[in-house]
Amino acid sequence: MKLEHIYKEYNLNSNKIIVLKDVNIEFKPNNFYAIMGRSGSGKSTLVNILGLLDEASSGNYYLNEKNISSLSADAKSDIIAKQIGFVFQSFYLNNSLTALENVMLPLYINKGVKKEERKNIATSMLKKLGLSDRLNHKPKELSGGEQQRVAIARALINNPKIIIADEPTGNLDTANEIEIFKTLKDISKENKIVIVVSHNPVVIDYCDYLYEMNDGILKEVRR
Amino acid sequence: MKITDILSLSYLNIKTSKFKAFIYGLILFFFFLLLGLLFSGSKTISSFADRYTNTDFHYKVAMVDIGDAKREDVIKEIESLNIPHISKIFSSNIDIFTTTKISNVENDINGIVELYGNYQGIEYVLDSGRDIEEAGEAVCASSFYPGLLSHVNDKSEMIDMKTKVGKDIFIKYTQYKSFFNGETIDLNTYNVPLKVVGTFDWEKSLTGSNACYVAEETFDEIIKTSRPVYENAEMEEDKLKDLDILVLVDKYENLPIVLDELQKNGYETSLYYKLDLTPVVVIEKVVTYLSISIFIGSVFIVYQFIKNTYRENVNQIKLYKFIGYKKKLITLIFIVQYSLLTFISFITASIILPIIRLIVSNIFYNNPNLSALEIKLSYMGVNLYLIFVTLAIIIIFFRFMSKKNIEKWS
Numbered sequence: 001m002k003l004e005h006i007y008k009e010y011n012l013n014s015n016k017i018i019v020l021k022d023v024n025i026e027f028k029p030n031n032f033y034a035i036m037g038r039s040g041s042g043k044s045t046l047v048n049i050l051g052l053l054d055e056a057s058s059g060n061y062y063l064n065e066k067n068i069s070s071l072s073a074d075a076k077s078d079i080i081a082k083q084i085g086f087v088f089q090s091f092y093l094n095n096s097l098t099a100l101e102n103v104m105l106p107l108y109i110n111k112g113v114k115k116e117e118r119k120n121i122a123t124s125m126l127k128k129l130g131l132s133d134r135l136n137h138k139p140k141e142l143s144g145g146e147q148q149r150v151a152i153a154r155a156l157i158n159n160p161k162i163i164i165a166d167e168p169t170g171n172l173d174t175a176n177e178i179e180i181f182k183t184l185k186d187i188s189k190e191n192k193i194v195i196v197v198s199h200n201p202v203v204i205d206y207c208d209y210l211y212e213m214n215d216g217i218l219k220e221v222r223r
Numbered sequence: 224m225k226i227t228d229i230l231s232l233s234y235l236n237i238k239t240s241k242f243k244a245f246i247y248g249l250i251l252f253f254f255f256l257l258l259g260l261l262f263s264g265s266k267t268i269s270s271f272a273d274r275y276t277n278t279d280f281h282y283k284v285a286m287v288d289i290g291d292a293k294r295e296d297v298i299k300e301i302e303s304l305n306i307p308h309i310s311k312i313f314s315s316n317i318d319i320f321t322t323t324k325i326s327n328v329e330n331d332i333n334g335i336v337e338l339y340g341n342y343q344g345i346e347y348v349l350d351s352g353r354d355i356e357e358a359g360e361a362v363c364a365s366s367f368y369p370g371l372l373s374h375v376n377d378k379s380e381m382i383d384m385k386t387k388v389g390k391d392i393f394i395k396y397t398q399y400k401s402f403f404n405g406e407t408i409d410l411n412t413y414n415v416p417l418k419v420v421g422t423f424d425w426e427k428s429l430t431g432s433n434a435c436y437v438a439e440e441t442f443d444e445i446i447k448t449s450r451p452v453y454e455n456a457e458m459e460e461d462k463l464k465d466l467d468i469l470v471l472v473d474k475y476e477n478l479p480i481v482l483d484e485l486q487k488n489g490y491e492t493s494l495y496y497k498l499d500l501t502p503v504v505v506i507e508k509v510v511t512y513l514s515i516s517i518f519i520g521s522v523f524i525v526y527q528f529i530k531n532t533y534r535e536n537v538n539q540i541k542l543y544k545f546i547g548y549k550k551k552l553i554t555l556i557f558i559v560q561y562s563l564l565t566f567i568s569f570i571t572a573s574i575i576l577p578i579i580r581l582i583v584s585n586i587f588y589n590n591p592n593l594s595a596l597e598i599k600l601s602y603m604g605v606n607l608y609l610i611f612v613t614l615a616i617i618i619i620f621f622r623f624m625s626k627k628n629i630e631k632w633s
């Protein structure tokens with residue numbers, strides 16, 4: 001997974017803002033990548049491009065050696081469904097559905113999973129994240145940390161190669177922060193690429209690679 | 224993707240906005256119900272009018288003034304005109320029906336009955352047995368009130384004439400001779416057996432109970448032999464002089480044609496029973512306009528509703544997008560979600576409509592003045608509305624899921 005000369009610019013009232021400036025970066029499995037940086041520096045923009053939720057203005061994006069810089073919306077959805085899992089600061093759980101139902105949602109479009117298996121797969125994923133006694137709880141009945149673990153379970157459910165977490169601990173207390181970073185670290189060791197955007201210095205202790213975003217320029221800080 | 228999966232995803236979506244879904248369903252339910260009631264009401268009234276115009280033959284009778292001419296001559300003249308749609312010419316209104324005594328061997332039928340000829344244009348709704356096929360046969364009202372008063376609505380005392388199908392009844396009448404000085408003498412008493420071959424639903428035919436239709440030729444014979452015999456021809460003409468000749472038409476809608484033909488040939492005509500159908504026409508118009516307003520108005524409401532809920536569902540759409548659902552699938556989930564709610568409202572209203580009908584029918588049935596009004600059900604408005612709203616939902620969602628709108632949200 002590789003980005004080459006990625007630029008992203010917005011035109012706001014005939015003012016051109018360049019949010020990403022010549023970003024070059026390569027990601028390898030079994031690694032935990034952390035991206036830090038000031039607010040508004042372009043971190044979310046970058047990971048949204050990586051997650052195919054946004055498109056770069058120019059540059060090349062290679063996934064599995066294939067250039068996927070300009071794909072149709074459906075082709076992007078296919079890649080997202082199979083290879084990318086997202087975790088957000090605000091969890092993005094459906095508050096009317098139980099933890100189990102939330103985690104099952106991505107399984108509906110996984111052709112490799114039979115209808116009868118969905119529940120079992122989701123249950124074991126929640127168990128793996130330590131939520132075996134919270135299966136039928138709705139998000140409102142869970143703590144912030146638990147909610148985020150449900151979101152992680154949902155991100156992992158279709159066994160994606162890439163996990164993208166934008167500020168995953170933004171709404172959590174210290175104990176939960178550490179828990180989440182540990183979990184993400186463990187996940188990365190299952191032959192996955194984990195990319196985490198965070199303001200939280202704790203991430204430094206867990207990541208394999210540390211990058212810093214500064215006004216749209218991405219710089220490797222530590223290996 | 225399997226339809227069951229789409230359905231369960233739509234169901235999860237409904238769960239996501241339970242309250243709004245309920246309100247949406249409720250609003251549509253009322254529209255469905257309202258349209259069902261409007262169309263049913265309109266059908267009830269027009270079929271009632273139709274029943275008047277076609278099953279009560281009095282509405283299909285044109286009266287012809289004979290002036291100074293001789294009655295027999297006028298009848299012959301009209302017959303020779305060969306006007307289409309005329310099924311019978313009665314010499315006067317006393318020939319239209321006759322009232323006689325009625326009895327049977329079992330002796331449970333004893334009373335009086337109105338007899339009508341089974342001419343073309345006289346319609347009744349058969350509810351058992353068969354139609355009249357030959358002379359001597361009769362089709363009677365399904366109930367018989369065994370007293371001297373007919374048209375009494377005490378249903379508990381009535382005899383079920385369906386049990387008499389295939390059996391004989393006897394009608395008894397006396398022909399008498401009438402003299403200038405006012406005296407009468409009995410000439411002959413007739414006891415005519417009639418075979419009951421069927422019964423008709425008298426409540427749907429606007430005759431009373433205690434009525435029978437008799438084979439044409441038998442009826443003609445009964446009329447001939449029951450008519451009083453006058454002392455001489457002048458007296459007969461004098462007795463009948465103010466009575467018009469009656470012309471029975473096969474169908475109500477052909478009445479104007481026949482009237483027109485008669486007038487063209489110089490006859491002065493009038494109607495036996497006049498029926499003012501303006502209220503029916505007005506009601507039908509009101510229903511049409513009201514329905515159209517409901518269609519247009521409710522599509523606007525549905526549109527606004529979906530639009531508002533939809534804005535709230537943007538989070539759900541974003542969620543679907545980042546777990547890899549394609550746009551087509553998301554659109555489909557929403558369309559199925561709203562179609563499902565619409566369908567549930569449709570089914571609920573469709574179940575409630577016959578219940579309302581039953582209740583209203585019961586009220587009407589127990590009211591003697593209204594018992595002839597049969598409450599009809601019409602699902603046409605409801606069905607049209609289902610198709611209409613479903614199409615509207617599809618169009619609205621395809622519009623909303625357009626690229627421009629999607630970009631606005633991300």
Ligand SMILES: Nc1ncnc2c1ncn2[C@@H]1O[C@H](COP(=O)(O)OP(=O)(O)OP(=O)(O)O)[C@@H](O)[C@H]1O
Nearest residue numbers: 010012017019037038039040041042043044045046
């Ligand atoms: N749709 C848009 N139109 C115009 N400008 C945008 C748009 N989206 C983002 N930006 C701008 O791009 C810049 C980078 O935004 P981005 O969300 O990537 O920052 P961030 O590093 O994630 O910040 P934070 O830490 O606060 O989340 C910001 O200045 C923002 O105003």
Ligand SMILES: [Mg+2]
Nearest residue numbers: 043044045166
């Ligand atoms: Mg951000």
